Amino acid sequence: MRDSGEFDVSSALLDWYDRHAREMPWRVAPADRAAGVMPDPYRIWLSEVMLQQTTVAAVRDYFVRFTTRWPTVQALAAAPDDQVMGEWAGLGYYARARNLLKCAQVVTEQHGGTFPDTYDALLNLPGIGPYTAAAISAIAFDRPETVLDGNVERVMARLFDIHDPLPGSKPQLKKHAAALTPAARPGDYAQAVMDLGATICTPKSPACGICPVQAPCAARAAGTQSDLPRKTPKKPKPMRYGHVYIAQSDNGAFLMERRPDKGLLGGMLGWPGSEWSDGPAEAPPFPCEWQVLPGEVRHTFTHFHLILRIWTTTLPVGWSHDDLIVMEKHAFRPSDLPTVMRKAYDLWRST
DNA sequence: TAGCCGTGGGA
DNA sequence: TTCCCAAGGCT
Numbered sequence: 115m116r117d118s119g120e121f122d123v124s125s126a127l128l129d130w131y132d133r134h135a136r137e138m139p140w141r142v143a144p145a146d147r148a149a150g151v152m153p154d155p156y157r158i159w160l161s162e163v164m165l166q167q168t169t170v171a172a173v174r175d176y177f178v179r180f181t182t183r184w185p186t187v188q189a190l191a192a193a194p195d196d197q198v199m200g201e202w203a204g205l206g207y208y209a210r211a212r213n214l215l216k217c218a219q220v221v222t223e224q225h226g227g228t229f230p231d232t233y234d235a236l237l238n239l240p241g242i243g244p245y246t247a248a249a250i251s252a253i254a255f256d257r258p259e260t261v262l263d264g265n266v267e268r269v270m271a272r273l274f275d276i277h278d279p280l281p282g283s284k285p286q287l288k289k290h291a292a293a294l295t296p297a298a299r300p301g302d303y304a305q306a307v308m309d310l311g312a313t314i315c316t317p318k319s320p321a322c323g324i325c326p327v328q329a330p331c332a333a334r335a336a337g338t339q340s341d342l343p344r345k346t347p348k349k350p351k352p353m354r355y356g357h358v359y360i361a362q363s364d365n366g367a368f369l370m371e372r373r374p375d376k377g378l379l380g381g382m383l384g385w386p387g388s389e390w391s392d393g394p395a396e397a398p399p400f401p402c403e404w405q406v407l408p409g410e411v412r413h414t415f416t417h418f419h420l421i422l423r424i425w426t427t428t429l430p431v432g433w434s435h436d437d438l439i440v441m442e443k444h445a446f447r448p449s450d451l452p453t454v455m456r457k458a459y460d461l462w463r464s465t
Numbered sequence: 466t467a468g469c470c471g472t473g474g475g476a
Numbered sequence: 477t478t479c480c481c482a483a484g485g486c487t
Binding site for chain 1: 480481482483485486
Binding site: 207416 | 475
């Protein structure tokens with residue numbers, strides 16, 4: 115950072131935030147916050163878990179649905195697993211939803227329904243790691259904790275023109291971020307840095323011309339802002355193949371499965387199917403006249419691409435099968451499905 | 466500790 | 477079309 119003794123980065127960011135804070139359903143606007151309004155820790159916690167590796171645009175509607183259905187942590191703690199998983203369907207990283215329910219139950223049963231306010235206590239809760247513990251403590255309780263997410267990493271790497279690649283440079287970036295964290299309004303400051311990273315100090319084509327901290331930015335001076343932060347290269351994603359089987363009874367019931375809690379799409383509803391590999395297809399779950407649908411489903415997960423063929427059949431009323439769920443027509447909600455299973459359903463329905 | 470774990474939007 | 481990556485956590 116340039117002229118570090120003459121430019122107050124924290125004050126500049128807070129001033130910018132006061133004028134440009136984005137509206138969000140969980141956020142207390144800076145003017146209201148200045149008037150003494152405190153956020154609801156339940157809503158801050160819920161939003162922060164939803165925002166893990168997920169954009170604000172994707173989270174917004176999910177947050178509204180969750181808080182409408184479960185307005186308090188006690189209400190969420192009392193919710194059945196399948197309803198929570200169904201509401202989370204489509205958001206991804208489904209371990210978050212399982213840990214969300216666990217955390218709500220721990221807070222309700224062991225903390226009297228009140229979220230702890232310290233970093234260390236929050237860190238002990240399921241689904242809350244270093245970032246989220248700091249974010250809840252700062253935003254919900256205005257404690258001087260330093261958040262370090264992808265935005266803050268990028269902003270710090272550029273402000274101080276740090277070329278060491280992530281994730282190795284994380285401690286160094288954290289040190290700079292901590293040094294800038296103000297004693298006053300740490301909650302608004304945390305949101306200010308993240309808003310800056312999301313709207314101005316963006317990964318590609320940062321808008322340095324309108325940046326409130328362009329003056330002290332070392333990368334801006336060196337012209338390296340578009341190359342920072344450096345990251346270690348990622349491995350290419352392999353292709354996998356598989357089959358799914360959609361069987362419906364004459365009365366409209368589907369045969370479905372609840373996936374095991376651990377692993378990919380853990381705890382989610384889905385169609386029975388083969389393993390996903392480059393090997394040969396497995397037989398359908400029961401002998402029947404199966405018909406393959408034209409076309410295929412393509413989907414990309416975090417670490418592989420997938421191509422699925424869809425098979426279908428009609429079953430007599432009353433069919434059942436070990437390990438499979440008979441989902442009656444009135445109980446089936448396509449929105450309960452994770453996206454890859456939803457794609458298979460959409461292809462089936464369109465033919 | 467490095468691999469696993471989703472999804473949708475933007476370039 | 478393909479790649480990147482977003483307010484990470486768990487094991």
